[in-house]
Amino acid sequence: MHTSIATVCLSGTLEQKLHAVAAAGFDGVELFENDLIASTLSIEAIRAMTEDLGLSIDLYQPLRDVEGVPEEKWSATLARASAKFRLAASLGAPTVLVCSSVRSDTVQDDAVIVRQLRALGDEANRAGVTIAYEALAWGRHVSTWDHAWRLVEAADHPAVGLCLDSFHILSLGSDPSAIAQIPGEKILFCQLADAPSMQLDVLSWSRHHRVFPGQGDFDLVPFMRALLATGYDGPLSIEVFNDVFRQIDPVANAIDARRSLLNLQNAVANAIELTGGEPPAGLTRVTHSRPAEDFSFVELAASPGQELPAVLISLGFRFRGRHRTKPLTLYTQGVIRLVLNEAAAQDLGSIVGIGFEVPSVDAASQRATDLLAMEVNRSTDAGEELLRVFRAPDGTEVSFAAECLTGDPGWVAEFVGGEPAARTAPLDGVHHLEQIDHVSLAQPWQHFDEAVLFYKSLLGLRPLSSTDVADAHGLIRSQVMQTGSGTVTVVMNVLPAAPANAKDIADQYADHIAFQTPDLRGLARALQSEGVPMLHIPANYYDDLEARFDITRAERLELQALNVLYDEDERGTFLQAYTIPVGKVFVELVQRDRYSGFGAANSSVRRAAQSMATQLGR
Numbered sequence: 001m002h003t004s005i006a007t008v009c010l011s012g013t014l015e016q017k018l019h020a021v022a023a024a025g026f027d028g029v030e031l032f033e034n035d036l037i038a039s040t041l042s043i044e045a046i047r048a049m050t051e052d053l054g055l056s057i058d059l060y061q062p063l064r065d066v067e068g069v070p071e072e073k074w075s076a077t078l079a080r081a082s083a084k085f086r087l088a089a090s091l092g093a094p095t096v097l098v099c100s101s102v103r104s105d106t107v108q109d110d111a112v113i114v115r116q117l118r119a120l121g122d123e124a125n126r127a128g129v130t131i132a133y134e135a136l137a138w139g140r141h142v143s144t145w146d147h148a149w150r151l152v153e154a155a156d157h158p159a160v161g162l163c164l165d166s167f168h169i170l171s172l173g174s175d176p177s178a179i180a181q182i183p184g185e186k187i188l189f190c191q192l193a194d195a196p197s198m199q200l201d202v203l204s205w206s207r208h209h210r211v212f213p214g215q216g217d218f219d220l221v222p223f224m225r226a227l228l229a230t231g232y233d234g235p236l237s238i239e240v241f242n243d244v245f246r247q248i249d250p251v252a253n254a255i256d257a258r259r260s261l262l263n264l265q266n267a268v269a270n271a272i273e274l275t276g277g278e279p280p281a282g283l284t285r286v287t288h289s290r291p292a293e294d295f296s297f298v299e300l301a302a303s304p305g306q307e308l309p310a311v312l313i314s315l316g317f318r319f320r321g322r323h324r325t326k327p328l329t330l331y332t333q334g335v336i337r338l339v340l341n342e343a344a345a346q347d348l349g350s351i352v353g354i355g356f357e358v359p360s361v362d363a364a365s366q367r368a369t370d371l372l373a374m375e376v377n378r379s380t381d382a383g384e385e386l387l388r389v390f391r392a393p394d395g396t397e398v399s400f401a402a403e404c405l406t407g408d409p410g411w412v413a414e415f416v417g418g419e420p421a422a423r424t425a426p427l428d429g430v431h432h433l434e435q436i437d438h439v440s441l442a443q444p445w446q447h448f449d450e451a452v453l454f455y456k457s458l459l460g461l462r463p464l465s466s467t468d469v470a471d472a473h474g475l476i477r478s479q480v481m482q483t484g485s486g487t488v489t490v491v492m493n494v495l496p497a498a499p500a501n502a503k504d505i506a507d508q509y510a511d512h513i514a515f516q517t518p519d520l521r522g523l524a525r526a527l528q529s530e531g532v533p534m535l536h537i538p539a540n541y542y543d544d545l546e547a548r549f550d551i552t553r554a555e556r557l558e559l560q561a562l563n564v565l566y567d568e569d570e571r572g573t574f575l576q577a578y579t580i581p582v583g584k585v586f587v588e589l590v591q592r593d594r595y596s597g598f599g600a601a602n603s604s605v606r607r608a609a610q611s612m613a614t615q616l617g618r
């Protein structure tokens with residue numbers, strides 16, 4: 001369908017915004033009044049620029065407080081509206097958005113509003129444009145889509161129709177299904193936005209926290225299905241007011257916005273098909289690819305001289321060799337494969353790449369391309385396996401690898417000079433790491449929403465619990481993303497803005513990788529005897545543990561001696577322990593017994609302990 005985006009979504013001058021919108025592949029824009037007024041470009045120049053960029057101006061907006069107007073102000077209001085209709089016409093915009101009035105003197109009388117909408121319609125008609133009437137969720141008298149529709153229906157004017165904005169509808173918890181009863185030609189415009197669930201007045205929620213479809217908690221699919229059932233085939237336009245999006249690079253942000261529209265159209269088409277329907281031909285599809293099934297490898301930045309290899313060997317990994325042509329080394333344990341990259345830049349953390357096993361590398365790569373992900377060109381030499389690699393918003397290189405049910409994937413043979421594989425590499429014949437539990441990535445705060453949509457739409461990871469972890473230097477937002485089968489989990493930790501002493505702080509915001517073991521106590525004991533430095537957990541934590549849970553003194557003392565943390569949920573128990581940070585990365589060891597969480601209750605203790613370890617130089 002025709003895709004559009006409101007200029008208010010993006011940062012920059014009007015010219016920068018228009019270039020970003022065109023570069024992302026949108027068909028048109030909603031021109032926000034403030035962007036026009038503040039621009040040094042003439043109306044003719046704006047029109048010419050959009051045409052040159054291949055963009056249409058689909059909507060001019062907003063026109064405020066022009067219905068429910070007290071009698072004495074009506075003629076001035078009509079004159080103001082008329083000027084805006086002529087402006088829209090000279091921009092080549094077919095439609096002006098009229099939002100429901102918010103002024104305290106709004107006449108709260110439907111008959112008055114209907115009469116005024118008709119008069120506005122006549123005026124718009126004269127200028128050769130139409131008006132799309134939108135109920136703001138905080139409108140003084142009109143705040144719901146169905147009220148707005150009753151008024152538009154009653155006005156019964158060819159130049160007066162509706163604008164439906166998913167935020168205003170879903171934020172009030174309104175049921176969108178009856179939208180399907182509206183004649184499609186009376187819906188002149190559709191604005192799309194998602195938002196996280198919040199307990200906040202709806203105006204502040206809308207003006208600061210909207211996000212692109214698929215990044216929040218709203219279910220836009222039923223809204224879209226009702227809209228499409230009317231036969232609507234006008235623009236699908238993103239309208240998001242978001243404090244972060246107003247600050248970030250408009251080019252990347254516009255691409256993220258268009259990814260959200262591609263993903264939404266595809267999700268709607270899938271939902272229609274799933275219930276035996278025929279999706280409208282105009283919906284853009286993306287290549288189908290099933291979710292990631294497992295981790296294939298994790299690539300870490302390994303600066304020379306770092307202790308990471310020694311720690312890995314202590315944990316039971318085997319050195320499998322150096323890459324034939326690249327500055328890479330490989331360590332494996334069973335199905336866990338870690339690639340250390342000596343050449344990798346490590347701006348934020350230490351995990352620079354993740355390989356995901358997918359059912360079809362071709363389908364996953366085509367889907368990534370369809371969803372506008374940026375492919376990374378990696379040099380390959382003759383005989384080397386070509387990996388398809390895409391850059392995630394945080395810079396992580398995401399690779400797709402074929403499923404590998406037995407033995408090693410083909411690329412492992414490119415590493416030479418190491419030890420042969422062993423199914424497991426137990427320290428004392430019993431304790432070992434079985435698989436990657438999760439990978440945790442530090443996220444720059446500006447790219448968090450983009451990252452959620454990236455991992456969700458490309459890899460089928462779904463956002464689960466989100467927790468705020470307090471530490472001495474700020475609040476860290478921790479978002480778990482997991483595939484439906486639970487085999488792949490990525491945890492995204494959003495860093496507070498860099499404080500003055502950024503270097504110290506940055507050291508603590510380490511990425512980490514967590515491994516599952518069937519016997520964490522045994523492993524911790526073995527590591528202790530090998531002298532592997534584990535993160536020291538303070539005694540106060542164990543006092544608290546003893547008070548909170550039904551554990552014996554002996555159990556508490558054992559956990560404390562081993563620096564093992566404990567948690568429970570309704571279903572089971574959880575043990576976790578950490579190595580001290582090695583460079584910018586640390587290793588977490590977990591033992592799960594039917595427990596499905598990630599030890600969130602322990603996170604702030606862990607962070608405090610890490611902070612202490614970093615300050616002590618260890």
Ligand SMILES: O=C(O)c1ccc(O)c(O)c1
Pocket residue numbers: 061062097099134136165191206207239
């Ligand atoms: O916040 C506002 O005022 C505003 C203006 C125009 C819109 O389309 C909208 O959804 C909100």
Ligand SMILES: [Mg+2]
Pocket residue numbers: 134165191239
């Ligand atoms: Mg709107």
